[in-house]
Amino acid sequence: MAIQAHLVELERKHKLLETELHQALVHLSTDDLRIVELKRRKLLVKDEIERLRASVDGTLH
Numbered sequence: 001m002a003i004q005a006h007l008v009e010l011e012r013k014h015k016l017l018e019t020e021l022h023q024a025l026v027h028l029s030t031d032d033l034r035i036v037e038l039k040r041r042k043l044l045v046k047d048e049i050e051r052l053r054a055s056v057d058g059t060l061h
Helices: 002-026 032-060
Strands: none
Touching: 002 032
């Protein structure tokens, strides 16, 4: 199922962004704008995951 594969890829990307964000927060020299950008990208991926899951759930009913 193409949507399921896309969900798996988005979840992988979300986890990578989470790790990258954690590393940025650990290093005090990280630019605040970089942290904001990582948080924004992570949220966008999360929103897309939720949209796809809702779409899949909607087609199952």
